[in-house]
Amino acid sequence: MSNQAIQAEQECRFQHSCGAIELLIEPIEKDLGDFSARRVLPSIERKMVGPWIFFDHMGPADFSPGRGIDVRPHPHVNLATVTYLFEGEILHRDSLGSLQCIRPGDINLMVAGHGIVHSERERPEVRRVAHRLHGLQLWLALPEKDEEIDPAFYHYPTKDIPDTLAGDVPVRVMMGAAYGVVSPVKTFAETLYVEAHLQPGQTLSVPDAEERAVYVAKGEVTARGTVIPEYSMAVFGQESGIILEAVRESRIAIIGGEALGERFVEWNFVSSRQERIEQAKQDWQSGAFPKVPGDDSEYIPLPE
Template sequence: MGLSTVTYLFDGEMLHRDSIGSYQVIKPGDINLMVAGRGVTHSERERPEITAREHRLHGLQLWLALPEQYEQIEPAFYHIPSADIPSANVNEVSVRVMIGEAYGVKSPVPTLSETLYVEAQLDSAQELTLPTTEELAVYIVSGRLNSEGKELAARTLAVLKTEAHPVITAQEPSHIVIIGGNALGNRFINWNFVSSNKERIEQARKDWQNQRFDKVVGDEDEFIPLP
Protein backbone atom coordinates (compact mmCIF):
# COMPACT_ATOMS: atom_id res chain seq x y z
CA MET A 1 0.00 0.00 0.00
CA GLY A 2 1.12 3.55 -0.74
CA LEU A 3 4.15 2.72 -2.90
CA SER A 4 5.27 1.26 -6.20
CA THR A 5 7.60 -1.70 -6.69
CA VAL A 6 10.16 -1.66 -9.49
CA THR A 7 11.50 -5.11 -10.44
CA TYR A 8 14.55 -5.49 -12.69
CA LEU A 9 16.54 -8.68 -13.28
CA PHE A 10 20.15 -9.18 -14.33
CA ASP A 11 19.86 -13.00 -14.52
CA GLY A 12 17.04 -15.54 -14.42
CA GLU A 13 13.32 -14.93 -14.63
CA MET A 14 10.34 -14.38 -12.34
CA LEU A 15 6.57 -14.71 -12.69
CA HIS A 16 4.50 -11.79 -11.39
CA ARG A 17 0.84 -12.20 -10.45
CA ASP A 18 -1.41 -9.80 -8.54
CA SER A 19 -4.93 -9.05 -7.37
CA ILE A 20 -5.80 -6.92 -10.42
CA GLY A 21 -5.23 -9.92 -12.69
CA SER A 22 -1.70 -9.31 -13.98
CA TYR A 23 0.22 -12.38 -15.15
CA GLN A 24 3.67 -11.49 -16.42
CA VAL A 25 7.01 -13.25 -16.79
CA ILE A 26 9.88 -10.83 -16.24
CA LYS A 27 13.26 -11.49 -17.83
CA PRO A 28 16.59 -9.65 -17.70
CA GLY A 29 16.34 -6.13 -19.05
CA ASP A 30 12.55 -5.83 -18.60
CA ILE A 31 10.95 -3.40 -16.15
CA ASN A 32 7.96 -4.40 -14.02
CA LEU A 33 6.30 -1.45 -12.29
CA MET A 34 3.49 -2.25 -9.86
CA VAL A 35 1.68 0.76 -8.39
CA ALA A 36 0.14 -0.44 -5.13
CA GLY A 37 -1.83 2.75 -4.43
CA ARG A 38 -4.70 2.06 -2.02
CA GLY A 39 -3.67 -1.60 -1.77
CA VAL A 40 -2.76 -4.64 -3.84
CA THR A 41 -1.63 -8.21 -3.21
CA HIS A 42 0.99 -9.83 -5.41
CA SER A 43 3.44 -12.70 -5.75
CA GLU A 44 6.74 -13.12 -7.56
CA ARG A 45 7.67 -16.76 -8.00
CA GLU A 46 9.74 -18.91 -10.31
CA ARG A 47 7.81 -21.17 -12.65
CA PRO A 48 8.23 -24.95 -12.07
CA GLU A 49 10.17 -25.37 -15.33
CA ILE A 50 12.72 -22.84 -14.03
CA THR A 51 13.14 -24.34 -10.56
CA ALA A 52 13.51 -27.83 -12.11
CA ARG A 53 16.90 -26.96 -13.59
CA GLU A 54 20.09 -25.39 -12.30
CA HIS A 55 19.83 -21.64 -12.71
CA ARG A 56 20.85 -18.25 -11.34
CA LEU A 57 18.53 -15.50 -10.13
CA HIS A 58 19.91 -11.99 -9.63
CA GLY A 59 18.08 -8.69 -9.62
CA LEU A 60 16.78 -5.73 -7.68
CA GLN A 61 13.32 -4.86 -6.45
CA LEU A 62 13.13 -1.24 -5.34
CA TRP A 63 10.35 0.49 -3.46
CA LEU A 64 9.37 3.76 -5.12
CA ALA A 65 7.48 6.27 -2.97
CA LEU A 66 4.25 7.74 -4.32
CA PRO A 67 3.55 11.48 -3.95
CA GLU A 68 1.02 12.10 -1.18
CA GLN A 69 -1.77 13.01 -3.60
CA TYR A 70 -1.36 9.60 -5.30
CA GLU A 71 -0.92 7.37 -2.26
CA GLN A 72 -4.49 6.06 -2.48
CA ILE A 73 -4.93 5.77 -6.27
CA GLU A 74 -6.24 2.60 -7.86
CA PRO A 75 -3.55 -0.11 -8.20
CA ALA A 76 -1.98 -0.58 -11.62
CA PHE A 77 0.66 -2.74 -13.29
CA TYR A 78 3.02 -1.91 -16.17
CA HIS A 79 5.44 -4.20 -18.02
CA ILE A 80 7.98 -2.63 -20.35
CA PRO A 81 10.07 -5.16 -22.32
CA SER A 82 13.82 -4.83 -22.58
CA ALA A 83 13.65 -3.87 -26.27
CA ASP A 84 11.72 -0.69 -25.35
CA ILE A 85 14.22 0.54 -22.75
CA PRO A 86 16.44 3.21 -24.36
CA SER A 87 20.23 3.10 -24.17
CA ALA A 88 23.03 5.58 -24.82
CA ASN A 89 26.78 5.70 -25.08
CA VAL A 90 28.26 8.35 -22.78
CA ASN A 91 31.98 8.81 -23.44
CA GLU A 92 32.25 5.07 -24.19
CA VAL A 93 30.21 4.12 -21.10
CA SER A 94 27.14 2.02 -21.91
CA VAL A 95 23.99 3.20 -20.08
CA ARG A 96 20.30 2.19 -20.09
CA VAL A 97 17.74 4.72 -18.87
CA MET A 98 15.19 2.45 -17.23
CA ILE A 99 13.04 5.17 -15.65
CA GLY A 100 13.14 8.91 -16.23
CA GLU A 101 15.23 11.02 -18.57
CA ALA A 102 19.03 11.29 -18.78
CA TYR A 103 21.90 11.39 -21.26
CA GLY A 104 19.60 12.56 -24.04
CA VAL A 105 17.11 9.68 -23.89
CA LYS A 106 13.80 9.13 -22.10
CA SER A 107 12.29 5.91 -20.74
CA PRO A 108 8.68 4.99 -21.62
CA VAL A 109 8.03 3.81 -18.04
CA PRO A 110 5.24 5.97 -16.53
CA THR A 111 6.07 8.07 -13.46
CA LEU A 112 4.04 10.10 -10.95
CA SER A 113 7.00 12.25 -9.87
CA GLU A 114 10.46 12.95 -11.23
CA THR A 115 12.30 9.62 -11.00
CA LEU A 116 15.68 8.40 -12.23
CA TYR A 117 16.79 4.78 -12.60
CA VAL A 118 19.80 4.12 -14.84
CA GLU A 119 21.98 1.05 -15.37
CA ALA A 120 25.61 1.50 -16.46
CA GLN A 121 28.60 -0.71 -17.29
CA LEU A 122 32.05 0.85 -16.80
CA ASP A 123 35.45 -0.53 -17.73
CA SER A 124 38.39 0.05 -15.43
CA ALA A 125 39.39 3.75 -15.20
CA GLN A 126 36.27 4.96 -17.05
CA GLU A 127 34.46 7.99 -15.63
CA LEU A 128 30.77 8.85 -15.69
CA THR A 129 29.21 12.18 -14.79
CA LEU A 130 25.92 11.55 -13.03
CA PRO A 131 22.68 13.43 -13.72
CA THR A 132 21.46 15.96 -11.14
CA THR A 133 18.24 15.26 -9.24
CA GLU A 134 16.98 16.37 -5.82
CA GLU A 135 18.02 13.02 -4.35
CA LEU A 136 20.73 10.84 -5.88
CA ALA A 137 22.41 7.54 -5.07
CA VAL A 138 24.50 4.90 -6.81
CA TYR A 139 24.39 1.17 -6.06
CA ILE A 140 27.39 -0.93 -7.07
CA VAL A 141 26.10 -4.28 -8.32
CA SER A 142 29.65 -5.48 -8.93
CA GLY A 143 33.08 -3.89 -9.16
CA ARG A 144 34.54 -0.91 -7.30
CA LEU A 145 34.14 2.84 -7.72
CA ASN A 146 35.75 6.04 -6.53
CA SER A 147 33.62 9.12 -5.87
CA GLU A 148 35.09 12.35 -4.48
CA GLY A 149 38.06 10.44 -3.12
CA LYS A 150 35.96 7.76 -1.41
CA GLU A 151 36.13 4.13 -2.47
CA LEU A 152 32.79 2.38 -2.94
CA ALA A 153 32.74 -1.42 -2.88
CA ALA A 154 30.36 -3.88 -4.51
CA ARG A 155 26.89 -4.16 -2.95
CA THR A 156 27.19 -0.66 -1.48
CA LEU A 157 24.52 2.02 -1.80
CA ALA A 158 26.10 5.47 -1.71
CA VAL A 159 23.95 8.58 -1.28
CA LEU A 160 25.63 11.43 -3.15
CA LYS A 161 25.61 15.21 -2.89
CA THR A 162 23.65 16.78 -5.71
CA GLU A 163 24.84 20.40 -5.68
CA ALA A 164 27.12 19.70 -8.66
CA HIS A 165 27.19 16.86 -11.18
CA PRO A 166 29.01 14.07 -9.25
CA VAL A 167 31.65 12.11 -11.16
CA ILE A 168 32.34 8.45 -10.47
CA THR A 169 35.42 6.53 -11.61
CA ALA A 170 35.61 2.74 -11.96
CA GLN A 171 38.58 1.18 -10.18
CA GLU A 172 37.85 -2.08 -12.01
CA PRO A 173 35.11 -3.23 -14.42
CA SER A 174 31.91 -2.19 -12.64
CA HIS A 175 28.17 -2.70 -13.02
CA ILE A 176 26.07 -0.01 -11.32
CA VAL A 177 22.60 1.46 -11.07
CA ILE A 178 21.92 5.16 -10.50
CA ILE A 179 18.81 5.97 -8.44
CA GLY A 180 17.28 9.39 -7.85
CA GLY A 181 14.38 11.76 -8.15
CA ASN A 182 12.36 14.35 -6.28
CA ALA A 183 12.28 14.35 -2.50
CA LEU A 184 8.79 13.24 -1.44
CA GLY A 185 8.78 13.95 2.30
CA ASN A 186 8.51 11.62 5.28
CA ARG A 187 6.74 8.27 5.24
CA PHE A 188 5.73 5.70 7.84
CA ILE A 189 6.49 2.06 7.03
CA ASN A 190 5.03 -1.04 8.64
CA TRP A 191 5.64 -4.34 6.88
CA ASN A 192 4.50 -3.78 3.25
CA PHE A 193 2.37 -0.76 4.13
CA VAL A 194 3.69 2.75 3.43
CA SER A 195 1.84 5.99 4.10
CA SER A 196 2.19 9.60 5.20
CA ASN A 197 -0.69 8.80 7.59
CA LYS A 198 -0.21 6.44 10.56
CA GLU A 199 -3.95 5.81 10.93
CA ARG A 200 -4.12 4.58 7.34
CA ILE A 201 -1.40 2.04 8.11
CA GLU A 202 -3.28 0.80 11.18
CA GLN A 203 -6.41 0.35 9.07
CA ALA A 204 -4.42 -1.58 6.45
CA ARG A 205 -3.08 -3.91 9.16
CA LYS A 206 -6.60 -4.64 10.36
CA ASP A 207 -7.82 -5.15 6.80
CA TRP A 208 -4.98 -7.59 6.10
CA GLN A 209 -5.56 -9.55 9.33
CA ASN A 210 -9.24 -9.90 8.45
CA GLN A 211 -8.38 -10.86 4.85
CA ARG A 212 -10.24 -7.93 3.34
CA PHE A 213 -7.54 -7.39 0.70
CA ASP A 214 -8.27 -8.89 -2.71
CA LYS A 215 -6.52 -12.21 -3.44
CA VAL A 216 -3.77 -12.75 -6.01
CA VAL A 217 -5.53 -13.99 -9.15
CA GLY A 218 -4.33 -17.54 -9.85
CA ASP A 219 -2.37 -17.74 -6.59
CA GLU A 220 -5.16 -17.49 -4.02
CA ASP A 221 -4.44 -20.49 -1.80
CA GLU A 222 -1.70 -19.07 0.41
CA PHE A 223 -2.23 -16.43 3.10
CA ILE A 224 0.78 -14.77 4.76
CA PRO A 225 -0.13 -13.77 8.36
CA LEU A 226 0.59 -10.23 9.48
CA PRO A 227 3.99 -10.23 11.24
Protein backbone atom coordinates in the same frame (compact mmCIF):
# COMPACT_ATOMS: atom_id res chain seq x y z
CA MET B 1 9.52 -9.36 -2.58
CA SER B 2 7.85 -9.26 0.79
CA ASN B 3 9.60 -7.65 3.74
CA GLN B 4 10.06 -10.36 6.38
CA ALA B 5 9.87 -8.10 9.44
CA ILE B 6 7.25 -5.62 10.58
CA GLN B 7 9.92 -2.91 10.94
CA ALA B 8 11.62 -2.16 7.64
CA GLU B 9 14.50 0.07 8.73
CA GLN B 10 17.82 -1.78 8.74
CA GLU B 11 20.79 -1.56 11.09
CA CYS B 12 23.23 -1.07 8.21
CA ARG B 13 26.85 0.04 8.56
CA PHE B 14 27.40 3.72 7.79
CA GLN B 15 30.31 6.00 7.05
CA HIS B 16 29.90 9.75 7.01
CA SER B 17 32.09 11.30 4.35
CA CYS B 18 32.99 14.71 3.02
CA GLY B 19 32.90 16.42 -0.34
CA ALA B 20 30.45 14.94 -2.83
CA ILE B 21 29.40 11.96 -0.69
CA GLU B 22 27.21 12.59 2.34
CA LEU B 23 26.82 8.98 3.46
CA LEU B 24 28.21 5.57 2.51
CA ILE B 25 25.82 2.71 3.34
CA GLU B 26 27.02 -0.90 3.55
CA PRO B 27 23.96 -3.14 3.77
CA ILE B 28 23.63 -6.20 5.94
CA GLU B 29 22.44 -9.39 4.26
CA LYS B 30 18.92 -10.49 5.10
CA ASP B 31 18.10 -14.20 5.01
CA LEU B 32 14.95 -14.69 2.92
CA GLY B 33 14.85 -18.45 3.15
CA ASP B 34 16.37 -20.08 0.07
CA PHE B 35 18.32 -16.95 -0.81
CA SER B 36 19.54 -13.69 0.67
CA ALA B 37 19.18 -10.00 -0.15
CA ARG B 38 21.26 -6.96 0.70
CA ARG B 39 18.83 -4.36 2.01
CA VAL B 40 20.11 -0.80 1.61
CA LEU B 41 16.95 1.28 2.03
CA PRO B 42 15.22 2.12 4.28
CA SER B 43 17.93 2.43 6.92
CA ILE B 44 18.16 4.19 10.23
CA GLU B 45 20.35 7.01 8.92
CA ARG B 46 18.71 7.32 5.50
CA LYS B 47 15.16 6.25 4.82
CA MET B 48 14.74 7.60 1.26
CA VAL B 49 16.66 8.90 -1.76
CA GLY B 50 14.22 10.99 -3.77
CA PRO B 51 11.01 8.94 -3.98
CA TRP B 52 12.91 5.65 -3.53
CA ILE B 53 12.16 4.13 -0.12
CA PHE B 54 13.19 0.48 -0.50
CA PHE B 55 16.24 -1.01 -2.23
CA ASP B 56 17.04 -4.73 -2.18
CA HIS B 57 19.85 -6.44 -4.08
CA MET B 58 18.68 -10.05 -4.52
CA GLY B 59 21.32 -12.76 -4.89
CA PRO B 60 23.03 -13.87 -6.95
CA ALA B 61 21.37 -17.06 -5.75
CA ASP B 62 21.94 -20.49 -7.29
CA PHE B 63 19.07 -22.96 -6.96
CA SER B 64 19.23 -26.72 -7.41
CA PRO B 65 16.43 -28.47 -9.34
CA GLY B 66 13.14 -28.29 -7.46
CA ARG B 67 14.03 -25.16 -5.51
CA GLY B 68 13.56 -21.48 -6.24
CA ILE B 69 11.67 -18.29 -5.46
CA ASP B 70 8.31 -18.91 -3.79
CA VAL B 71 6.97 -15.66 -2.34
CA ARG B 72 3.35 -16.22 -1.29
CA PRO B 73 0.66 -13.55 -1.80
CA HIS B 74 1.21 -10.42 0.29
CA PRO B 75 -0.22 -6.88 0.23
CA HIS B 76 1.05 -3.35 -0.49
CA VAL B 77 -0.48 0.12 -0.17
CA ASN B 78 0.52 3.67 -1.16
CA LEU B 79 3.67 2.64 -3.07
CA ALA B 80 4.90 1.28 -6.40
CA THR B 81 7.28 -1.67 -6.78
CA VAL B 82 9.97 -1.82 -9.47
CA THR B 83 11.54 -5.21 -10.26
CA TYR B 84 14.60 -5.57 -12.50
CA LEU B 85 16.62 -8.74 -13.09
CA PHE B 86 20.23 -9.25 -14.15
CA GLU B 87 19.77 -13.04 -14.37
CA GLY B 88 16.89 -15.48 -14.03
CA GLU B 89 13.13 -15.15 -14.18
CA ILE B 90 10.23 -14.38 -11.82
CA LEU B 91 6.55 -15.11 -12.42
CA HIS B 92 4.41 -12.22 -11.17
CA ARG B 93 0.73 -12.60 -10.29
CA ASP B 94 -1.47 -9.96 -8.68
CA SER B 95 -5.01 -9.27 -7.54
CA LEU B 96 -5.74 -7.35 -10.77
CA GLY B 97 -5.38 -10.64 -12.66
CA SER B 98 -1.93 -9.83 -14.05
CA LEU B 99 0.22 -12.84 -14.98
CA GLN B 100 3.65 -11.82 -16.25
CA CYS B 101 7.15 -13.31 -16.44
CA ILE B 102 9.93 -10.82 -15.85
CA ARG B 103 13.26 -11.60 -17.48
CA PRO B 104 16.63 -9.81 -17.55
CA GLY B 105 16.35 -6.28 -18.90
CA ASP B 106 12.57 -5.98 -18.39
CA ILE B 107 10.94 -3.69 -15.85
CA ASN B 108 7.83 -4.65 -13.87
CA LEU B 109 6.11 -1.63 -12.33
CA MET B 110 3.30 -2.47 -9.92
CA VAL B 111 1.36 0.47 -8.50
CA ALA B 112 -0.27 -0.47 -5.20
CA GLY B 113 -2.34 2.69 -4.73
CA HIS B 114 -5.20 1.95 -2.31
CA GLY B 115 -4.23 -1.71 -2.16
CA ILE B 116 -2.92 -4.65 -4.17
CA VAL B 117 -1.84 -8.23 -3.44
CA HIS B 118 0.78 -10.12 -5.43
CA SER B 119 2.96 -13.21 -5.42
CA GLU B 120 6.39 -13.90 -6.93
CA ARG B 121 7.11 -17.46 -7.93
CA GLU B 122 8.70 -19.37 -10.81
CA ARG B 123 7.35 -21.35 -13.72
CA PRO B 124 7.62 -25.17 -13.33
CA GLU B 125 9.98 -25.27 -16.33
CA VAL B 126 12.38 -22.96 -14.50
CA ARG B 127 12.25 -24.82 -11.17
CA ARG B 128 12.80 -28.17 -12.85
CA VAL B 129 16.46 -27.42 -13.58
CA ALA B 130 19.35 -25.72 -11.80
CA HIS B 131 19.07 -21.96 -12.22
CA ARG B 132 20.22 -18.59 -10.89
CA LEU B 133 18.37 -15.46 -9.77
CA HIS B 134 20.01 -12.05 -9.50
CA GLY B 135 18.43 -8.61 -9.57
CA LEU B 136 17.12 -5.54 -7.82
CA GLN B 137 13.77 -4.78 -6.26
CA LEU B 138 12.91 -1.22 -5.36
CA TRP B 139 9.88 0.57 -3.96
CA LEU B 140 8.77 4.08 -4.84
CA ALA B 141 6.78 6.15 -2.39
CA LEU B 142 3.87 7.82 -4.17
CA PRO B 143 3.15 11.56 -3.89
CA GLU B 144 0.39 12.20 -1.37
CA LYS B 145 -2.12 13.04 -4.12
CA ASP B 146 -1.48 9.63 -5.73
CA GLU B 147 -1.27 7.40 -2.67
CA GLU B 148 -4.86 6.18 -2.97
CA ILE B 149 -5.12 5.87 -6.76
CA ASP B 150 -6.42 2.68 -8.32
CA PRO B 151 -3.83 -0.11 -8.37
CA ALA B 152 -2.22 -0.85 -11.74
CA PHE B 153 0.42 -3.08 -13.32
CA TYR B 154 2.80 -2.15 -16.16
CA HIS B 155 5.33 -4.39 -17.90
CA TYR B 156 8.11 -2.92 -20.05
CA PRO B 157 10.13 -5.45 -22.09
CA THR B 158 13.85 -4.89 -22.45
CA LYS B 159 13.50 -3.62 -26.03
CA ASP B 160 11.48 -0.64 -24.76
CA ILE B 161 14.08 0.52 -22.22
CA PRO B 162 16.34 3.11 -23.89
CA ASP B 163 20.11 2.72 -23.89
CA THR B 164 22.79 5.10 -25.03
CA LEU B 165 26.46 5.92 -24.58
CA ALA B 166 27.57 8.50 -22.02
CA GLY B 167 30.97 9.17 -23.52
CA ASP B 168 32.12 5.57 -24.01
CA VAL B 169 30.08 4.09 -21.14
CA PRO B 170 26.93 2.10 -22.02
CA VAL B 171 23.97 3.24 -19.91
CA ARG B 172 20.29 2.28 -19.69
CA VAL B 173 17.82 4.91 -18.58
CA MET B 174 15.28 2.82 -16.69
CA MET B 175 13.13 5.65 -15.34
CA GLY B 176 13.17 9.39 -15.87
CA ALA B 177 15.46 11.33 -18.21
CA ALA B 178 19.26 11.32 -18.38
CA TYR B 179 22.08 11.47 -20.91
CA GLY B 180 19.76 12.85 -23.57
CA VAL B 181 17.15 10.06 -23.51
CA VAL B 182 13.81 9.58 -21.76
CA SER B 183 12.46 6.30 -20.40
CA PRO B 184 8.85 5.34 -21.23
CA VAL B 185 8.34 3.84 -17.75
CA LYS B 186 5.57 5.63 -15.89
CA THR B 187 6.53 7.94 -13.03
CA PHE B 188 4.49 9.88 -10.47
CA ALA B 189 7.17 12.29 -9.24
CA GLU B 190 10.53 13.38 -10.63
CA THR B 191 12.34 10.05 -10.68
CA LEU B 192 15.82 8.90 -11.71
CA TYR B 193 16.94 5.30 -12.24
CA VAL B 194 19.94 4.55 -14.47
CA GLU B 195 22.09 1.44 -14.92
CA ALA B 196 25.66 1.61 -16.26
CA HIS B 197 28.46 -0.85 -16.97
CA LEU B 198 31.95 0.60 -16.65
CA GLN B 199 35.33 -0.87 -17.53
CA PRO B 200 38.41 -0.08 -15.39
CA GLY B 201 39.40 3.57 -15.76
CA GLN B 202 36.15 4.66 -17.41
CA THR B 203 34.31 7.66 -15.98
CA LEU B 204 30.64 8.65 -15.81
CA SER B 205 29.02 11.89 -14.70
CA VAL B 206 26.14 11.55 -12.23
CA PRO B 207 22.95 13.24 -13.51
CA ASP B 208 21.71 16.16 -11.44
CA ALA B 209 18.65 15.62 -9.25
CA GLU B 210 17.37 16.95 -5.95
CA GLU B 211 18.56 13.73 -4.27
CA ARG B 212 20.87 11.09 -5.75
CA ALA B 213 22.75 7.94 -4.84
CA VAL B 214 24.76 5.22 -6.58
CA TYR B 215 24.72 1.52 -5.71
CA VAL B 216 27.63 -0.68 -6.80
CA ALA B 217 26.16 -4.08 -7.68
CA LYS B 218 29.52 -5.30 -8.98
CA GLY B 219 33.04 -3.91 -8.87
CA GLU B 220 34.30 -0.70 -7.29
CA VAL B 221 34.14 2.99 -8.21
CA THR B 222 35.43 6.25 -6.77
CA ALA B 223 33.94 9.74 -6.50
CA ARG B 224 36.36 12.59 -5.81
CA GLY B 225 38.82 10.26 -4.18
CA THR B 226 36.32 8.36 -2.02
CA VAL B 227 36.10 4.63 -2.71
CA ILE B 228 32.59 3.21 -3.15
CA PRO B 229 33.06 -0.56 -2.74
CA GLU B 230 31.01 -3.41 -4.11
CA TYR B 231 27.58 -3.87 -2.47
CA SER B 232 27.49 -0.34 -1.05
CA MET B 233 25.48 2.81 -1.73
CA ALA B 234 26.90 6.32 -1.74
CA VAL B 235 24.41 9.13 -1.13
CA PHE B 236 25.48 12.40 -2.77
CA GLY B 237 24.97 16.01 -1.82
CA GLN B 238 23.34 18.49 -4.19
CA GLU B 239 26.49 19.83 -5.84
CA SER B 240 26.77 19.18 -9.57
CA GLY B 241 29.68 17.83 -11.53
CA ILE B 242 30.12 14.53 -9.66
CA ILE B 243 32.19 12.05 -11.68
CA LEU B 244 32.39 8.32 -10.98
CA GLU B 245 35.52 6.40 -12.01
CA ALA B 246 35.68 2.60 -12.18
CA VAL B 247 38.54 1.01 -10.27
CA ARG B 248 37.61 -2.34 -11.82
CA GLU B 249 34.81 -3.57 -14.05
CA SER B 250 31.66 -2.28 -12.40
CA ARG B 251 27.90 -2.49 -12.71
CA ILE B 252 26.10 0.36 -10.99
CA ALA B 253 22.59 1.71 -10.43
CA ILE B 254 22.04 5.45 -10.01
CA ILE B 255 18.79 6.38 -8.27
CA GLY B 256 17.23 9.65 -7.18
CA GLY B 257 14.63 12.30 -7.83
CA GLU B 258 12.57 14.76 -5.86
CA ALA B 259 12.16 14.53 -2.11
CA LEU B 260 8.57 13.67 -1.16
CA GLY B 261 8.62 14.32 2.58
CA GLU B 262 8.25 11.93 5.49
CA ARG B 263 6.91 8.44 4.91
CA PHE B 264 6.07 5.70 7.40
CA VAL B 265 7.11 2.14 6.59
CA GLU B 266 5.89 -1.04 8.25
CA TRP B 267 6.16 -4.48 6.73
CA ASN B 268 5.01 -4.11 3.09
CA PHE B 269 3.15 -0.84 3.65
CA VAL B 270 4.32 2.72 2.95
CA SER B 271 2.26 5.85 3.57
CA SER B 272 2.44 9.51 4.54
CA ARG B 273 -0.07 8.62 7.29
CA GLN B 274 0.60 6.23 10.13
CA GLU B 275 -3.12 5.61 10.55
CA ARG B 276 -3.29 4.37 6.94
CA ILE B 277 -0.71 1.72 7.72
CA GLU B 278 -2.64 0.64 10.80
CA GLN B 279 -5.77 0.32 8.66
CA ALA B 280 -3.88 -1.75 6.07
CA LYS B 281 -2.60 -4.10 8.78
CA GLN B 282 -6.15 -4.60 10.08
CA ASP B 283 -7.48 -5.13 6.55
CA TRP B 284 -4.88 -7.81 5.84
CA GLN B 285 -5.61 -9.64 9.07
CA SER B 286 -9.37 -9.51 8.46
CA GLY B 287 -9.12 -10.71 4.85
CA ALA B 288 -10.39 -7.45 3.33
CA PHE B 289 -7.72 -7.30 0.61
CA PRO B 290 -8.54 -8.85 -2.79
CA LYS B 291 -7.28 -12.33 -3.71
CA VAL B 292 -4.74 -13.24 -6.41
CA PRO B 293 -6.49 -15.22 -9.17
CA GLY B 294 -4.73 -18.55 -9.64
CA ASP B 295 -2.76 -18.16 -6.40
CA ASP B 296 -5.32 -17.76 -3.61
CA SER B 297 -4.80 -20.84 -1.44
CA GLU B 298 -2.05 -19.39 0.79
CA TYR B 299 -0.68 -16.07 1.95
CA ILE B 300 2.00 -14.44 4.11
CA PRO B 301 0.60 -13.52 7.54
CA LEU B 302 1.33 -10.16 9.14
CA PRO B 303 4.58 -10.56 11.13
CA GLU B 304 4.40 -10.35 14.90
